[in-house]
Amino acid sequence: MALRSEWTGQACPIARSLDVLGDPWVVLILREVFTGNRRFDTLKAALEIADTVLSRRLSVLVEQGLLSKEPYAGTTRKRMEYVMTDKGADTLPVLHALGLWGRRHTTPPVAGQALRIYCMRCGEEAEHADWCVGCAKPLTVDTTGWRRARSPEILLELGSVGRR
Ligand SMILES: [Zn+2]
Known part of the structure; x- marks a missing residue:
């Protein structure tokens, strides 16, 4: 079920990625699941x-294999939750790139508000979407922390909250 024009047959992988990730809600849902x-x-x-x-x-997102729908543990009622797959987790640098671009080129409603990305290996704040300038290692779900714009006092370690 595509949300817009079918681009799965495009030669350019940017276009093919947009076939899945080109919808704003899809990206924001992934942001939430990461946290x-x-x-x-x-x-x-x-x-x-x-x-x-x-x-x-x-x-x-389930159809495309970025999320998997699984029974939610810890309740007697049968409830479902959406769990990030490896394919979904691979979008992390895409979200980081959007966050970094947004900090550079858009204006937050309150001055200083930003998504801050940290390397949990060395503690350095990330300046790039997919690697840490402090320890020169890749930023993955298991090694990344976020301070979100609305709750900068909380350092969310994606490895412990984003996956089960
Ligand atoms: Zn680092």
Whole structure:
């Protein structure tokens, strides 16, 4: 179920990636799941998104293999949550690139608000989407921390919250 024009047959991989990632809600859902927000209700609340819009994007993300829908542990009722797959986790540098570009070229509503990306290996703040300038190693889900614009006091270690 594509959300827009079918670009899966394009020669350029940027176009083929946009076939999956070219929808703003898809990218924001991935951002939430990276921070451990994995359930329909909590995603809906965080994104202030309509049920139908969220449900359609989640289906696409599952269909495309970026998220997997699994039973939620810790409740007696049968509830489902969305878990990041390796293919989904591979989008981390894409989100980082958007965050870094946004800091450079757009204006936050409150001065100084930003997503800050940290290397959990050495503690250095990241200046690049996919590697740490401090220790010259790649930034992966297991080695990255975020301070989100709305809650900069919390350092979220993606490795412990973003995956199960
Ligand atoms: Zn580092």
